[in-house]
Amino acid sequence: MNAPLPQRQRPITIAILAMGGEGGGVLADWIIDLAESNHYLAQFTSVPGVAQRTGATIYYLEIYPRAGIVDATHEPVLALMPVPGDVDIVIASELMEAGRAIQRGLITPDRTTLIASTNRVFAMTEKIAMADGRVDPDKLIEACGTAAKVMHAFDMAAIAEATGSVISAVLFGATAGAGVLPFPRQAFESAIKRGGKGIQASLAAFTAGFEATAVGATTVKTPAVNQPPPTLDGQDSDETPTNGVVHRPIPAQLLQETDKFPAGARAIARAGIERTADYQGLSYARLYLDRLAPVASADKDGRLIGETARQLALGMAYEDTIRVAELKIRPSRFARVREEVRVNDGQILEIAEFMHPRTQEIADTLPAPLGRFILRTGWVRSLMDRMTRKGRVVKTSSLRGFLLLYMVAAFKPLRPRSLRYQAENAYLEEWLATVQRTAATHYDLAIEVAAARNLVKGYGDTHERGRARFETLMALLPSLSQRPDGAAQLASLRKAANNDDTGVALDAAIAAMKESVAA
Amino acid sequence: MAERSFKEEVEKLRLGAGEEFRGEGILAITKALLESGVSYVAGYQGAPISHLMDVLADANDILEDLGVHFENSANEATAAATLAASVNYPLRGAVTFKSVVGVNVASDALSNLASGGVTGGALVIIGEDYGEGSSIMQERVHPFAQKSQIWLLDPRPNLPSIVNAVKKGFELSEISNTPVMLEVRIRACHVHGRFETSDNVRPSYTLRDAMENPRRQTDRIVLPPASYLHEKEKIEKRWPAAVKFIEDNKLNEFFDGDLIDIGIVMQGGMYNTTMRALELVGLADSLGHSRVPLYVMNVTYPLIDRELIRFAEGKRAILIVEEGQPEFLEQAINTIFRRADVQTRIEGKGMLPMAGEYTGGVVRDGVKAFARAYRPETISDAPPSNEGAVRIAAAVKAIENNVHARPPSFCTGCPERPIFTALKLVERELGTHHVSCDIGCHLFSILPPFNIGATTMGYGLGGAGAAAFNTKSDKRAISFVGDGGFWHNGLTSSIGNAVFNKSDNVTVIVDNGYTSATGGQDILSSYADNAIRKTHNSIEKAVRGVGVEWVRTLTHTYDVAGMRDTLREALTTKAKGPKVIVAQSECMLNKQRRERPLVNKAIKDGNRVVRERFGVDPDTCTGDHSCIRLSGCPSLTVAPNPDPLRTEPVTKVINSCVGCGLCGEVAHAAVLCPSFYRASIVNNPSGWDRFKAKARGAVIGFLQRRIARRQYAAA
Numbered sequence A: 001m002n003a004p005l006p007q008r009q010r011p012i013t014i015a016i017l018a019m020g021g022e023g024g025g026v027l028a029d030w031i032i033d034l035a036e037s038n039h040y041l042a043q044f045t046s047v048p049g050v051a052q053r054t055g056a057t058i059y060y061l062e063i064y065p066r067a068g069i070v071d072a073t074h075e076p077v078l079a080l081m082p083v084p085g086d087v088d089i090v091i092a093s094e095l096m097e098a099g100r101a102i103q104r105g106l107i108t109p110d111r112t113t114l115i116a117s118t119n120r121v122f123a124m125t126e127k128i129a130m131a132d133g134r135v136d137p138d139k140l141i142e143a144c145g146t147a148a149k150v151m152h153a154f155d156m157a158a159i160a161e162a163t164g165s166v167i168s169a170v171l172f173g174a175t176a177g178a179g180v181l182p183f184p185r186q187a188f189e190s191a192i193k194r195g196g197k198g199i200q201a202s203l204a205a206f207t208a209g210f211e212a213t214a215v216g217a218t219t220v221k222t223p224a225v226n227q228p229p230p231t232l233d234g235q236d237s238d239e240t241p242t243n244g245v246v247h248r249p250i251p252a253q254l255l256q257e258t259d260k261f262p263a264g265a266r267a268i269a270r271a272g273i274e275r276t277a278d279y280q281g282l283s284y285a286r287l288y289l290d291r292l293a294p295v296a297s298a299d300k301d302g303r304l305i306g307e308t309a310r311q312l313a314l315g316m317a318y319e320d321t322i323r324v325a326e327l328k329i330r331p332s333r334f335a336r337v338r339e340e341v342r343v344n345d346g347q348i349l350e351i352a353e354f355m356h357p358r359t360q361e362i363a364d365t366l367p368a369p370l371g372r373f374i375l376r377t378g379w380v381r382s383l384m385d386r387m388t389r390k391g392r393v394v395k396t397s398s399l400r401g402f403l404l405l406y407m408v409a410a411f412k413p414l415r416p417r418s419l420r421y422q423a424e425n426a427y428l429e430e431w432l433a434t435v436q437r438t439a440a441t442h443y444d445l446a447i448e449v450a451a452a453r454n455l456v457k458g459y460g461d462t463h464e465r466g467r468a469r470f471e472t473l474m475a476l477l478p479s480l481s482q483r484p485d486g487a488a489q490l491a492s493l494r495k496a497a498n499n500d501d502t503g504v505a506l507d508a509a510i511a512a513m514k515e516s517v518a519a
Numbered sequence B: 001m002a003e004r005s006f007k008e009e010v011e012k013l014r015l016g017a018g019e020e021f022r023g024e025g026i027l028a029i030t031k032a033l034l035e036s037g038v039s040y041v042a043g044y045q046g047a048p049i050s051h052l053m054d055v056l057a058d059a060n061d062i063l064e065d066l067g068v069h070f071e072n073s074a075n076e077a078t079a080a081a082t083l084a085a086s087v088n089y090p091l092r093g094a095v096t097f098k099s100v101v102g103v104n105v106a107s108d109a110l111s112n113l114a115s116g117g118v119t120g121g122a123l124v125i126i127g128e129d130y131g132e133g134s135s136i137m138q139e140r141v142h143p144f145a146q147k148s149q150i151w152l153l154d155p156r157p158n159l160p161s162i163v164n165a166v167k168k169g170f171e172l173s174e175i176s177n178t179p180v181m182l183e184v185r186i187r188a189c190h191v192h193g194r195f196e197t198s199d200n201v202r203p204s205y206t207l208r209d210a211m212e213n214p215r216r217q218t219d220r221i222v223l224p225p226a227s228y229l230h231e232k233e234k235i236e237k238r239w240p241a242a243v244k245f246i247e248d249n250k251l252n253e254f255f256d257g258d259l260i261d262i263g264i265v266m267q268g269g270m271y272n273t274t275m276r277a278l279e280l281v282g283l284a285d286s287l288g289h290s291r292v293p294l295y296v297m298n299v300t301y302p303l304i305d306r307e308l309i310r311f312a313e314g315k316r317a318i319l320i321v322e323e324g325q326p327e328f329l330e331q332a333i334n335t336i337f338r339r340a341d342v343q344t345r346i347e348g349k350g351m352l353p354m355a356g357e358y359t360g361g362v363v364r365d366g367v368k369a370f371a372r373a374y375r376p377e378t379i380s381d382a383p384p385s386n387e388g389a390v391r392i393a394a395a396v397k398a399i400e401n402n403v404h405a406r407p408p409s410f411c412t413g414c415p416e417r418p419i420f421t422a423l424k425l426v427e428r429e430l431g432t433h434h435v436s437c438d439i440g441c442h443l444f445s446i447l448p449p450f451n452i453g454a455t456t457m458g459y460g461l462g463g464a465g466a467a468a469f470n471t472k473s474d475k476r477a478i479s480f481v482g483d484g485g486f487w488h489n490g491l492t493s494s495i496g497n498a499v500f501n502k503s504d505n506v507t508v509i510v511d512n513g514y515t516s517a518t519g520g521q522d523i524l525s526s527y528a529d530n531a532i533r534k535t536h537n538s539i540e541k542a543v544r545g546v547g548v549e550w551v552r553t554l555t556h557t558y559d560v561a562g563m564r565d566t567l568r569e570a571l572t573t574k575a576k577g578p579k580v581i582v583a584q585s586e587c588m589l590n591k592q593r594r595e596r597p598l599v600n601k602a603i604k605d606g607n608r609v610v611r612e613r614f615g616v617d618p619d620t621c622t623g624d625h626s627c628i629r630l631s632g633c634p635s636l637t638v639a640p641n642p643d644p645l646r647t648e649p650v651t652k653v654i655n656s657c658v659g660c661g662l663c664g665e666v667a668h669a670a671v672l673c674p675s676f677y678r679a680s681i682v683n684n685p686s687g688w689d690r691f692k693a694k695a696r697g698a699v700i701g702f703l704q705r706r707i708a709r710r711q712y713a714a715a
């Protein structure tokens, strides 16, 4: 009696990978209702709790046609968790979650249809990096395409946003559009209608998801996070143009001076001119170009001048209280905030800034002698310290707050005489000299010296910490220039310096480097 | 008010005979209790039976109609002790809590209950939290059942089986005078399924009957010499009675198959996974027909020797599918077979892993190994498609390091986060300290971005976990206790202990108004009114009541500077004795659930409502992300830098921000960049609002045009 079992109907297995609050449960409920209303048995389970608190969660469903039951005493036995290699449909609400499904073996080339949204919700580890900790989304998309039998992947969060709905409705639409469930489109829509709550928006999102899927089966749109900013025309490139506002033009001749740079560096240098002109006028932009000239002549392939042009512009346009005030009160900034917080016509917007200028920053902005006096005179300093111990909330949308910042911004013409300006200039000149000097003998290392300037950024403690680390690295130059791998070493030290606030990683990296010299 | 409302779903509890129930496992369990004529229910929340407590709370009207009393127990020991009502009286009672931590807490009461035995059916419903998503240590409940001699049911994970287990569990308990544990795994608690209902049964004997006609039987009390007799009675009377009932009522199930010389023995809870595994290796279909004979133990303690021996008859080998370790069933079955001289080979942990969750893939591999060893001809080892394997390997390689863990963390706007932000700031001044954690949402502090906390010893034991660090030192130890843990036992175990032992340490009691980690249930100190419970009992008063003199209550945890200063003071003050900080702000998840509908309605009705949220100016943000490292709010994320000169992503606040204010407080207290702004959006502005806005707009607009005209930009 060794008869193999007759071929029988198998359940359709569906895994939904989502994060808490993304409506994975709602999506599952729709599918259950869809199945049960169309002569299928359905089972669904999950491990909630975690789902409520932003953790990654898998919802698992199995559906089985009633027609597949042969005798009433034997109902299908449905599983409570997905088995690797045995999942028909994987629905992922986010790109990294789709990657997680691959890792767990849920997506396999022989059977799995993957329906994934390509938007990114960054993991904590990606967000807390001191520089850029984001993973490469293209790698994830590529892996999804490789692992799945069929893939439908596009940015469903954007569609949800555009239709004023939630991502689960778009995913439901994409599932319908993918044609992997044995139910007609109307049956899906009926499930949404029976669910109550926000039916119109859900249906719109459903339709958008359905159509996007039906159009191009495996079309992939690169997620927005990876796209370069659309224009290079200055710091406010992303801002809504404010109607009828005219700026003072930067003379074309000045901008054209970048033509003499190698192609790769031109756009950056141009942005540098715009930045410095915006920061302190045309003569400042002139100074920028003059400073670049000697580096340009040492350049071999555009890399050195490109990096230097970038860092020099950022260094010259350092953020002081004047700059911050100026940026905060610009009309383009008001427009940007309106858009970002989605203010409608009937609503009124008020903006309050959280600022914490301390004695140091205030003294920095003042004419150098006065600034120095404040910092050096004990009682003045402690008086100022006491006055600035608490942060301030400035309401830029009120007249008082606006005028306060307007006044601070009005100090701009005095900036070149300020304490900070003098200090920054000295630092920059020294760094530029180092770049040039190094370039003469160690070209690659010079590029890294240029790039290392990026450690100096921000305000207050962040700025001080960055400067200290930058100097630590510069002090290592003599020994770095003796090593054949000096440039690579400096690059990895810079990375280590960006690893944590405490500097533990940098110390370790330096120790390791010294060790490797000794060896 | 709990996180999830079952107000609508509890209507299903009114279904009568012959109707179909469709819904979640926990709801089905509740229905089964009502159909069994239960007199009282009690318990303590914790995944996966938190929702069972929520269902009971939401069903209180229905329960009262039926004369069923429901208690929110102070902790699991209280819940277990509640079953004392079934010792002398024919009252059916059920209590519920999560494994294995709940059983740990309850074990004193459970031992006493089991020793004397019960008259009315006593059911302990255990929500098994083992495997994926579990938040506790991985241990089995099984040995607790064994050591106290409490019968253990582990039914197949479908609603009819679970419902049947509840009903039969009460009968078994009464017939054998023994409490019964019903173990339900996490996925079964939440499984959506169906079963045919019966009418609810009103208890024939009520709590009131008992209170008005009290009875006592001294031989049921755990005191010598009765306790010695209990031990004998357990073996001589209760055990055989149970075995007979289990056999007569066929609580364990036999399934035939044509491969009669092998068989699989499994815990009932493993049935669906094992069936799927058999199906995948070609030895079963999806309708429950297996070629391998099966013995499904819906009762995993006691074992029924006769049934096992009968099953083994004519079999060369059996495989035992038993999740968790040690392998109690495998050991016991070996003993049974040895004593009866049964020659059948027993496979189990040799073919399946000793420890860890028995997922579908794991069981499939084990079943395959078993079949290959004993009936190799039955499995066709089709070589896996090479192309498929190559593709999977390539995909896995491509995502290497690109998939990060996503553990649960503090919610958007969580009031607990600023407490840890403040502690990080204090540590910058005073250095790091030993931090003892507790159970609750605040335990997320151990994960990035905070990375705070060294140990967690159990619910309410945060302070106790630092007890040894009570010696002369230049630094104090810091402990955390949540309000849930505090009332669970922390008041005595952590606070009272510190007072009595003259500890100088610092304890922060995180008071967010609910037992939030278990789903936002109310407790003694909840600020909300609760129609069936007494809330509003002050933690500070309780703490002072046990003798703490240095107590500070902060009613706005988002005040990071205030929190930082208080922590600093607690860590440095010369005052003797324990320092207790009560950090109080309402759980944001619950607050939003309560307030959002009201706010939406107010806006719809045309009332003036101001909504606040935060934002970051990308042009002043330096991409250093200190703000995220000090906060970790899910609404705080990164976005591409719009500045062509910079490559680091900038911080961005997404629209889910609830405007809790932490971002601004952090920017101030930690002296971060001036990029944060608070946007106040006035809905349905008043006439005065509009006038003000217009007037300001005129002046500001004029100045802004001037600013723009002076600004240099490429043409």
Ligand code: SF4
Binding pocket: B412, B413, B613, B614, B631, B633, B634, B635, B636, B653, B656, B657, B658, B659, B660, B661, B662, B663, B664
């Ligand atoms: S203010 Fe900051 S911490 Fe609070 S909810 Fe908004 S983003 Fe989160």
